[in-house]
Amino acid sequence: MQKWTYLLHNYKESLKRIRSLFKEVVLLMFKDKVSLIGLSILLIFIFAGIIGPLVISPPEPSPQIYAPPSLKHPFGTDFQGEDIFSLIIYGTPFMLLTAFIVSAVTTLISVILGTVAGYIGKLADTLIMGAADIMLAIPQLPLLLILAVLIKSMNIITLSLLISALSWPTAARAFRSQILSLKERDFVESSRLLGFNSVEIIVYDLIPNILPYIAINLILNAIYAIYIVASLAYLGFIPFSSANWGVMLYQAWAFGTIYNRQTFMYVMAPIMAIVMLQVGLMLFSRAFEVIFNPRVRSGE
Numbered sequence: 001m002q003k004w005t006y007l008l009h010n011y012k013e014s015l016k017r018i019r020s021l022f023k024e025v026v027l028l029m030f031k032d033k034v035s036l037i038g039l040s041i042l043l044i045f046i047f048a049g050i051i052g053p054l055v056i057s058p059p060e061p062s063p064q065i066y067a068p069p070s071l072k073h074p075f076g077t078d079f080q081g082e083d084i085f086s087l088i089i090y091g092t093p094f095m096l097l098t099a100f101i102v103s104a105v106t107t108l109i110s111v112i113l114g115t116v117a118g119y120i121g122k123l124a125d126t127l128i129m130g131a132a133d134i135m136l137a138i139p140q141l142p143l144l145l146i147l148a149v150l151i152k153s154m155n156i157i158t159l160s161l162l163i164s165a166l167s168w169p170t171a172a173r174a175f176r177s178q179i180l181s182l183k184e185r186d187f188v189e190s191s192r193l194l195g196f197n198s199v200e201i202i203v204y205d206l207i208p209n210i211l212p213y214i215a216i217n218l219i220l221n222a223i224y225a226i227y228i229v230a231s232l233a234y235l236g237f238i239p240f241s242s243a244n245w246g247v248m249l250y251q252a253w254a255f256g257t258i259y260n261r262q263t264f265m266y267v268m269a270p271i272m273a274i275v276m277l278q279v280g281l282m283l284f285s286r287a288f289e290v291i292f293n294p295r296v297r298s299g300e
Contacts, residue, residue: 038283045277049096052089059086059243066263075265079255082242084269090243091270094156095226095277101160102167102225103218109168111214114175115202119183129176132169140166141231148237159238163228171217178210212288219285223278230274245270 030036062081069076075084117128147162148154182188183206191201207214232238233246241247248270257263 032287034283035287038280038286041276041280042284045092045096045280048089049092052092056086056089058090059083066257066260066266068262069265075269076263078242078248078263078266079251079257080242084248084266087243087248088245088269088273091241091245091248092273094241094243095229095245095273098156098160098229099222099225099277101157102163102228103222105161105164106167106221106225107171107214107218109164110171110217111175111207111210113168114172115179115206115210117172118176118179119198119202119206125176128172132172135166135169141228144228144232145235145237148232154238159229159232160225163225167221167224167228171221174217175210175213178213179206182206182209216285216288219281219288223281226274226278226281230270245273 059082062077064073064077064081065079067073067077067081073083073085075088078084078087113128113132117125143166144162148159151158151162188201188205191205196204229238230246230249233244234250236247236250238244238246242251249267252258252263252267252270258267
């Protein structure tokens, strides 16, 4: 009975911690201008990805090849006469969804393997960290390119899971370090004495105490996913779509528009979209840094 009472108490405390963390992030975002700018940028991209395709016509070829920016074509047109602004809008959902899936799955894998390695230790730690060391020693982008060639059906789910399967080692090592520092604390020892098993201790005692690191890791993984997806698209290793930002960069280079001043926006539009989305995520992560770093919060 005492065990379940303690378990219920820990569950309620975990929910309070999550609610408190969310509330604190929201409040600090509106106080910290940098975080607010990051949130605004992210909301613009989310709005563009959800609402944009509903109100903007799909990009279609037209005789107006390489038209300069105008009211009708804010970023001009490409080599097929397609509106570049529409291409950016229609490429946004793919990038956002891929970044979200990769971020969530990679973080989940990292948390599970990192906590198991740190808390269970012994053989589990040796095997998991050994696998992490091997994967960190292999250049990830070339490995992704090889696997992308071998996998015939490369849809958004397959692509996201493939990236996640290769992206967990660094974060897993970081989570392992956090768990190693927490596993000897008094509250963990109390749970052991009450008869909790390893899974219960990990879920109710350890993971709630690494929530800040999980939140930051989610953002970092999303930033990394954008870079990887754009790189794979540029190199032609994912299904072709003229609205993909990476494909737009490749076509700008392949057709020589990268050297033509009149087609400057065909090159800059996808670059700006990629950079601004990553910058928005980085600035948004400042909210977590302000919360978890007392020096930043105090303005030192």
